Amino acid sequence: MAGIPNPATKRARIADVALEAGVARSTAALALRDSPRLRVETRLAVQQAAERLGYVYNRSAARLRSGRSYVIGMLVCEITNPFYAELTAGVQAALESAGYAVLLANTAESPVRQRRMLERFREQSVDGIIMMPATGTPASLLDELDEWGLPCVTVVRGFRRGAHAGPDNATGTRLATEHLLRLGHRDIAFLGGAARNSVSSGRWEGYARAMTASGLMPLHLPCRTDMGEASDFVATLTSAGPTALVCFNDSVAFGASLGLLRAGRQPGRDVALTGFDDIREASSWFPPLTTVRVAAVDIGIAGARILLDRIQDPSAPARRETLAPTLMVRASCGAGLRLPAARRKARTT
Amino acid sequence: MAGIPNPATKRARIADVALEAGVARSTAALALRDSPRLRVETRLAVQQAAERLGYVYNRSAARLRSGRSYVIGMLVCEITNPFYAELTAGVQAALESAGYAVLLANTAESPVRQRRMLERFREQSVDGIIMMPATGTPASLLDELDEWGLPCVTVVRGFRRGAHAGPDNATGTRLATEHLLRLGHRDIAFLGGAARNSVSSGRWEGYARAMTASGLMPLHLPCRTDMGEASDFVATLTSAGPTALVCFNDSVAFGASLGLLRAGRQPGRDVALTGFDDIREASSWFPPLTTVRVAAVDIGIAGARILLDRIQDPSAPARRETLAPTLMVRASCGAGLRLPAARRKARTT
DNA sequence: CTGAAAGCGCTTACAG
DNA sequence: CTGAAAGCGCTTACAG
Numbered sequence: 131m132a133g134i135p136n137p138a139t140k141r142a143r144i145a146d147v148a149l150e151a152g153v154a155r156s157t158a159a160l161a162l163r164d165s166p167r168l169r170v171e172t173r174l175a176v177q178q179a180a181e182r183l184g185y186v187y188n189r190s191a192a193r194l195r196s197g198r199s200y201v202i203g204m205l206v207c208e209i210t211n212p213f214y215a216e217l218t219a220g221v222q223a224a225l226e227s228a229g230y231a232v233l234l235a236n237t238a239e240s241p242v243r244q245r246r247m248l249e250r251f252r253e254q255s256v257d258g259i260i261m262m263p264a265t266g267t268p269a270s271l272l273d274e275l276d277e278w279g280l281p282c283v284t285v286v287r288g289f290r291r292g293a294h295a296g297p298d299n300a301t302g303t304r305l306a307t308e309h310l311l312r313l314g315h316r317d318i319a320f321l322g323g324a325a326r327n328s329v330s331s332g333r334w335e336g337y338a339r340a341m342t343a344s345g346l347m348p349l350h351l352p353c354r355t356d357m358g359e360a361s362d363f364v365a366t367l368t369s370a371g372p373t374a375l376v377c378f379n380d381s382v383a384f385g386a387s388l389g390l391l392r393a394g395r396q397p398g399r400d401v402a403l404t405g406f407d408d409i410r411e412a413s414s415w416f417p418p419l420t421t422v423r424v425a426a427v428d429i430g431i432a433g434a435r436i437l438l439d440r441i442q443d444p445s446a447p448a449r450r451e452t453l454a455p456t457l458m459v460r461a462s463c464g465a466g467l468r469l470p471a472a473r474r475k476a477r478t479t
Numbered sequence: 480m481a482g483i484p485n486p487a488t489k490r491a492r493i494a495d496v497a498l499e500a501g502v503a504r505s506t507a508a509l510a511l512r513d514s515p516r517l518r519v520e521t522r523l524a525v526q527q528a529a530e531r532l533g534y535v536y537n538r539s540a541a542r543l544r545s546g547r548s549y550v551i552g553m554l555v556c557e558i559t560n561p562f563y564a565e566l567t568a569g570v571q572a573a574l575e576s577a578g579y580a581v582l583l584a585n586t587a588e589s590p591v592r593q594r595r596m597l598e599r600f601r602e603q604s605v606d607g608i609i610m611m612p613a614t615g616t617p618a619s620l621l622d623e624l625d626e627w628g629l630p631c632v633t634v635v636r637g638f639r640r641g642a643h644a645g646p647d648n649a650t651g652t653r654l655a656t657e658h659l660l661r662l663g664h665r666d667i668a669f670l671g672g673a674a675r676n677s678v679s680s681g682r683w684e685g686y687a688r689a690m691t692a693s694g695l696m697p698l699h700l701p702c703r704t705d706m707g708e709a710s711d712f713v714a715t716l717t718s719a720g721p722t723a724l725v726c727f728n729d730s731v732a733f734g735a736s737l738g739l740l741r742a743g744r745q746p747g748r749d750v751a752l753t754g755f756d757d758i759r760e761a762s763s764w765f766p767p768l769t770t771v772r773v774a775a776v777d778i779g780i781a782g783a784r785i786l787l788d789r790i791q792d793p794s795a796p797a798r799r800e801t802l803a804p805t806l807m808v809r810a811s812c813g814a815g816l817r818l819p820a821a822r823r824k825a826r827t828t
Numbered sequence: 829c830t831g832a833a834a835g836c837g838c839t840t841a842c843a844g
Numbered sequence: 845c846t847g848a849a850a851g852c853g854c855t856t857a858c859a860g
Contacts, residue, residue, distance in 0.1 A: 143837060154846045159839070168845075189602045190542045191837035194852045199539065201582070201603065209571075210759065215564045219585045222558075226584065226592075231599050233550070234583035235575065236568045243575075250580050253538045254550065358763030388765040410559065414707030416737040492853060503830045508855070517829075540853035543836045 142183040151179035162187065193255060202232045202437065203251030205244055205261035207287065209236040211355065213379060213407040213426060214262065217286065220430025221260055228438055230257070237264045252278060258441050260433055262287045265325045281440040285433040287327050293440055293448040295432035297424035299332030299406075300339070302455035306376050306404040306422055307340035309457055313465060315374040315402060316346060321386060322360060322378030324352035330378070333406060337376045351375070353382070360385025364401075365392045373401060374463075380405035380412050383419055387462065402464040417461035424455045491532040500528035511536065542604060551581045551786065552600035554593055554610035556636065558585040560704065562728060562756045562775060563611065566635065569779025570609055577787055579606070586613045601627060607786045611636045614674045630789040634782040636676050642789055642797040644781035646773035648681030648755075649688070651804035655725050655753040655771055656689035658806055662814060664723040664751060665695060670735060671709060671727030673701035679727070682755060686725045700724070702731070709734025713750075714741045722750060723812075729754035729761050729770055736764070736811065751813040753806075766810035773804045 148158035153176060160168055161176035162185075179185075193199045202225050206214055218234070225232050233256060235247035244264045251259065258281040263271070269289040275282045281293075288294040303320070310318050320337045323330035338348035353363045355378060364375070364386040377383035383405035387397035397403050398417040405412060405421035412419040432451045440446065459465055497507035502525060510517055510525035511534075528534075542548045551574050555567055567583070574581050582605060584596035593613045600608065607630040612620070618638040624631045630642075637643040652669070659667050669686045672679035687697035702712045704727060713724070713735040726732035732754035736746035746752050747766040754761060754770035761768040781800045789795065808814055 145837085156839090156847075157845060160845090172845080187602045188543075188604065188837055190539055190548065190604050191852090192839070193539045194537075194543050194837080194854085195839040197852080204583075209558075209568050210561065210564045212559065212561060212564070215559045215561070219558050219587070222583065222585050223587075226596070226599075231582050231584075231596075231603055233580050234553075234571065235580070236571050238568070238572075247575070247580075250575075253536045254580055255537065255539050357760050361763050361765070384760075385763065388763065391765045411706050411733075414710050414734065414737065416710070416740045494853085505831075505855090506829060509829090521829080537853055540836090541855070543838085543853080544855040546836080 141188075142180075142185040143188075144185075146183055147176060147180045147185050150183055151176045197255075199255045199257050200230050201254065201256045202230050203248070203254075203256040203259045204232050204234045205247060205259065205263075206234065206236050207239055207262045207264050209234075212381065212409045212411065214286075216409060216426035217262075217430050220427035221285070221434055222430075223427075224431045224434035225260075225438075228434065239264045239266075241266050248275075252280065256280070258282065258437050260285055260437050263289075263327070265327045279444075281437060281444055283433050283437040283440065285429060287329050289328070291448065293436050293450065295429055295436055295451045296329075296453065297422075297429065297455050298452045299329055300336035302406055302422035302424070302457075303333045303336035303376055304340045305336075305455065305457040306406070306420075307337045309420070309459065309465075310374045310376065310402055310404065310463060311340065311344055311346075313374075313402065313463065317372040318346070318374040318376060319349040319351045319372040320378070321351045321363070321375045322353050322355055322382035323350075324354055333378055355379060355382060357381050357385035357388070361389035361392065364389030367393070367401075369395075369400070371401075375401060375403050377403060377405050380407045380409045380419060380421055383421065383462065384411070384415065387415070387417075387419075398462045398464050403462040405462075408458055412458070413460065415462070420460045420463035420465065421458050422455045423458045424453050428453060490537075491529075491534040492537075493534075495532055496525060496529045496534050499532055500525045546604075548604045548606050549579050550603065550605045551579050552597070552603075552605040552608045553581050553583045554596060554608065554612075555583065555585050556588055556611040556613050558583075561730065561758045561760070563635075565758060565775035566611075566779050569776035570634070570783055571779075572776075573780045573783035574609075574787075577783065588613045588615075590615050597624075601629065605629070607631065607790050609634055609782055609786050612638075612676070614676045628793075630786060630793055632782050632786040632789065634778060636678050638677070640797065642785050642799065644778055644785055644800045645678075645802065646771075646778065646804050647801045648678055649685035651755055651771035651773070651806075652682045652685035652725055653689045654685075654804065654806040655755070655769075656686045658769070658808065658814075659723045659725065659751055659753065659812060660689065660693055662723075662751065662812065666721040667695070667723040667725060668698040668700045668721040669727070670700045670713070670724045671702050671704055671731035672699075673703055682727055704728060704731060706730050706734035706737070710738035710741065713738030716742070716750070718744075718749070720750075724750060724752050726752060726754050729756045729758045729768060732768055732770065732811065733760070733764065736766075736768075747811045747813050752811040754811075757807055761807070762809065764811070769809045769812035769814065770807050771804045772807045773802050777802060 144158050148155045158176050161173045237244040241264045272292045283293040286296045341348040353359045360382040383403050390397045405419045408421045408423035412421050436449050493507050497504045507525050510522045586593040590613045621641045632642040635645045690697040702708045709731040732752050739746045754768045757770045757772035761770050785798050
């Protein structure tokens, strides 16, 4: 009895599997990784032996030797934002089906936490980083990651350079603004997007350009990306204020509609509203939200693919993918509803 | 020149740091882990040497030798649910400040995906698991994890046994129901919670008990935990229907209020509404949502602490923590608003 | 504190 | 396909 290892307490190693299957250790290793260099029957015999012994592949050991961990580090700027939550789910699913596990950190918009987590990811030897940079992150972070030899892709938010997947923000708000102009609105303001990052500036730009192209003055109503704050802000607006709001995103649009309700006004009738993102709740809102759609899951898939390619070939030039947005016309813009005639002006003044 | 390693391409190891600092390898290893067995000046000298060489601790190597990875696997049943997103952020923050990294997987309520991710976590040698089991997960999963030697804690959702941190669901809905009874409602229905899991049954139970204790028939209006579905359901309710809805959670309550609006009725006036969770949006809703609060972040902290203790001492009995809920009375329950006199009945009929 | 050594469980490279 | 060997970068244990 003495000296016989208890299989219940001692985990099997590849050597044990090889012994059980009656093959060499290197053969067993190849079989467990489904190498095509082996005959099918050998592979099966080894895999059945592994099954019998309850063998569990030890990726930590493989990682130490080969340098590949099959772990990706993901940095989310604010996971309680529903759009980023959807995006996180998308990225996670795409990476998972490629055989990777993902280390997740919520930076909550803190560059300090972001850096700390990046260092922790490095210690854990992740194969790459997928990130939505916290507001205030300098582009030089990309150079540091380069020095560390860590492939990286930014997603949604990004910098002028570096691998990236995200929506075409400017086109999105331009579509929304043009739609409102077509409905006869002139007093259109942009609500939200107070943070200084690529998303805010892109969305503002698309709106502002559409306005000036129609000879109208753009107006920025800045507030944080927060339903409560948007609601408070909009509740103070009077009937002398804008007749339409191009909102930074859906959460801000939701807040705006609640603020109108609070002030006894009707979203979609008294003030037209458009959002951005088309999160799941947008279509079931009342009134259903007119919004700019770029499927979070598509961004996630694109980002994951770019990163995986980059890990495969780190010397290839950084790829950038900009996803075309579409305007989902529903009811909150007042399309199909009647606007008070007094406030409605002809398109060609 | 030949033979001199390029520090930019070759990462420093502990041996290099020891050489640079002029100490033994084991001393350097101790210093880098802040061992109190070393003199402060030795520790500093080593740490400065590490800094100069750009040394990065290789946790994969340490993991292989010591068996500890400082990685926790987290299984979220549905990360796009705002409550679970908040909880995820809470758990992540608590674990992060304890020096852990967290591998996250969104199971999207699929037991199959859940199992696959659990196996992947095991290969990655996580130190423990924190999970919200997908609906339909058998309690026997706990035994399997036990056999694997993987400490585990369930959070929010759980089983009759095993380490757990979660809200007192029954007390929560009881508080909400009693509040509505006190406001004079008799026709109170329970909306949502169609899934068969510990949370649904607990919340239904608290409501049902409070009803029967008042001699009233409990009524279940089942729908999925989804704003759109709740909205559709409630939009079909007529004035002959219930005067108050105890909603499974805040998302369902949000959906209910949008459904009422859609049907031209006023949430909080025509039908009283209560939620559960008190997610961030609840207080900025219109009307502000009366709801049962158990801070997601507190559950996250409790769950993390239980898991960490369990990792420290796996033989200790499984701890279970039930967090007491509080009722946040706001406006959606109609407190302070006038109910249509015809539908209001005295408390003591 | 030092120093020499073994070992965690893989992968890799190579001669046969 | 086999077999023997080296090595990834740590931790651990121990004699000094």
